[in-house]
Amino acid sequence: MEQMHFLKDLFRKYRYIGLYGLSFAILVFLLKWLQWNFLIVDYSLDIYIGLIAVLFTVLGIWIAMQFAKGPKPVAVAQQKEDIAETKPDIDQAELEKLKLTPREYEVLLLMVKGHSNAEIAESLFLSLSTVKTHASNLFVKMDVASRTKAIEKAKRLRLTP
Amino acid sequence: MEQMHFLKDLFRKYRYIGLYGLSFAILVFLLKWLQWNFLIVDYSLDIYIGLIAVLFTVLGIWIAMQFAKGPKPVAVAQQKEDIAETKPDIDQAELEKLKLTPREYEVLLLMVKGHSNAEIAESLFLSLSTVKTHASNLFVKMDVASRTKAIEKAKRLRLTP
DNA sequence: CAGCCATTCATACTAAAGTATGAAACTGCC
DNA sequence: GGCAGTTTCATACTTTAGTATGAATGGCTG
Structure with missing residues (x-):
């Protein structure tokens, strides 16, 4: 019982970090997919780089927005x-x-x-x-x-x- | 005089967009530099991609924060x-x-x-x-x-x- | 005048809001 | 460590909100 509760708390505390981790993992998969579908077909490396740049810029904005409206215990x-x-x-x-x-x-x-x-x-x-x-x-x-x-x-x- | 004022307003309105554009340009130069100093030395492409990802994530967060700080006095x-x-x-x-x-x-x-x-x-x-x-x-x-x-x-x- | 619409109200029901109380855990502070 | 305040949750309960259906009235219109 105690341990269950402990795990519950742990989950609650690090829920957001978990979500970001998951999102990141999905992105990595996406990138690998892009790598195979663009590089192999001999597209320009710059396009690939550009896509990544845009993608991660958006990710950054999203993360910042999440934190902006998210929980701020002390702050x-x-x-x-x-x-x-x-x-x-x-x-x-x-x-x-x-x-x-x-x-x-x-x-x-x-x-x-x-x-x-x-x-x-x-x-x-x-x-x-x-x-x-x-x-x-x-x-x-x-x-x-x-x-x-x-x-x-x-x-x-x-x-x- | 009228036109000066108009230009001044225009500048004020699109100052931030200009700044972002400039930042972006600098980043592109940085990336090219990285490309020559990493790829040529035959480092893994993944490391290069990773760096770009991190860099643009940070850029995204920064952009979001800039916007979060909000519109300026005039606005x-x-x-x-x-x-x-x-x-x-x-x-x-x-x-x-x-x-x-x-x-x-x-x-x-x-x-x-x-x-x-x-x-x-x-x-x-x-x-x-x-x-x-x-x-x-x-x-x-x-x-x-x-x-x-x-x-x-x-x-x-x-x-x- | 018949038909449409707005207005009014009732009854009966389900869903949501709100209250009261107790309890456990955490935080910051002295 | 004890204390005050915050946060979280549960359970049980009352009240209010919201839905569905039906029905009566009056005004307006083709």
Whole structure:
């Protein structure tokens, strides 16, 4: 039981790294395939190189985007500052008054985008139960009675991009 | 004078694209250099490919980060103007596409304000049942599955003030 | 006037949201 | 190590939202 739980935790922690690893592996296969289908037919090496360059540039952008919107355990304060810099539309003062936890804020962001609890659970790799807990605590802190009111208030106080 | 200003604006707008182009050019030179210094010495092609992959992944991440840092002061000002211009009015065309009945639109307006079905019923002097009917028909016409998605779509398409 | 549409409401049902409570594990801090 | 706060999850429950179906009314129109 203990070990099962340990493995579960391990999986959760390194899920993203695993995903990137898998993606990388798939790319390598893709490259090998390209190598056989382009080089053998005696196409220019430059084209092959170019393809790789574009492919990996896209990969890099994708990775950066994943990290940008992904979990940031400690760097939430930094993230908030970044948002404050890039999206002047957010009322940082109002946001801090509410004392939302990073996770609660993430849930709020997806809520505002119109996602259901189930969808939020999938996006954040959480159980439905956990999302409900975050949502409920969120409503208390925001002093609202439902998600629609939370969305309205978030928009009105400019708490979200 | 006019033309100078125009060129200045042009430069400002496409400065980043220029920078990326320049970076890209430098990279291509770098690659050619690598090609001569590795391939000629008969190193494995795979190592060369690997280097390119890593290099362009990093390039991709860098590009993404540059964009993540966001549009600069001028762009932001422009963005604000756009918002100021476009926010107050309603996209009549999009609204008419949906063919909502007047009553359905009233319900939608209150929905966006965060009201529950019960509150809407009170506001419009209707039974809860009727509000539900309007809401349900509304969702079909808007092609959404829930009120939160309807709210998000209404905001996005600027169907409400 | 018959037909269409909008509006209203009811009933009955399913699905989702929201609340309450308890619990386990981790983090950062003194 | 103990403590406060965060995160995660479960279970059980109530409330609200949403769907389906049917039906009555009134306005408008060809």
